[in-house]
Amino acid sequence: MEEIVDVFPRESGKKSVLRKLRREKKIPAIVYGGDEKNIPVWVEEKKVSKVLSHKGVSIFMLNLGGKKKLRAIVKDVSYDPITDAIQHIDFMALKAKHEIEIEVPIKLVGEAPGVEKGGILDFIIRELEIKTIPSKIPDHLELDISELDIGHFLKVSDIKVPQGITVLTPPDSICVVIKAPKVEEEVKPEVEEAPQEPEVIKKGKEAEEAEEKEQTPKEEKKE
Numbered sequence: 001m002e003e004i005v006d007v008f009p010r011e012s013g014k015k016s017v018l019r020k021l022r023r024e025k026k027i028p029a030i031v032y033g034g035d036e037k038n039i040p041v042w043v044e045e046k047k048v049s050k051v052l053s054h055k056g057v058s059i060f061m062l063n064l065g066g067k068k069k070l071r072a073i074v075k076d077v078s079y080d081p082i083t084d085a086i087q088h089i090d091f092m093a094l095k096a097k098h099e100i101e102i103e104v105p106i107k108l109v110g111e112a113p114g115v116e117k118g119g120i121l122d123f124i125i126r127e128l129e130i131k132t133i134p135s136k137i138p139d140h141l142e143l144d145i146s147e148l149d150i151g152h153f154l155k156v157s158d159i160k161v162p163q164g165i166t167v168l169t170p171p172d173s174i175c176v177v178i179k180a181p182k183v184e185e186e187v188k189p190e191v192e193e194a195p196q197e198p199e200v201i202k203k204g205k206e207a208e209e210a211e212e213k214e215q216t217p218k219e220e221k222k223e
Helices: 015-023 045-052 199-215
Strands: 002-009 026-032 039-044 059-064 068-079 086-093 100-109 120-123 127-132 141-144 153-155 174-179
Touching (some): 002 045, 045 086
Parallel strands (some): 100 141
Antiparallel strands (some): 059 068, 068 086, 100 127, 120 174, 153 174
16 A cells, blocks of 8 residues: 655754654654665655555655655654654665565464364464565465464465565574363362371370279279
């Protein structure tokens, strides 16, 4: 997907300027790469926040102050560690026929039979590193799991990749596996044994009972 976004030149190197922009809901950014020198810019937060939440690859058409248009991708985003607000964006300008390296998300399609049987799906590799020209960058790549049973797995080499794209992630890397469900061991209830009397107390009771028998007067015989 391609988004048209207005960006505006800004003064660089001053923290006071950056703080003022953020207070006004404007995000400091920089555009680099391509045939351009580094260009410090700012962009309205509401114009990019929704696009950045998109899990696919987004290509931006940057409208630089209404004077120049640059096609770019977001290479890096910095967030505030407390508020999670966007603090800075790095845009990388693209050349039409110049290959770039980029990570593309993997989307699982289909229903795995192993999951229906109680297996656990482990999605290990969620992004694929590829190399291609800007016009061939896919929004995402699909991996079909409709025949995946318990104990089975799929590798990077199982992903269908369009022509003109070179996969840089090792082909033998496991992307997804269906693990067997965990078997819970039956816990047997513990039977509480009656507490035994200490040996000393037991012997003491026996002595007391014998002493009581001796002290009991015998019944007189009737004449």
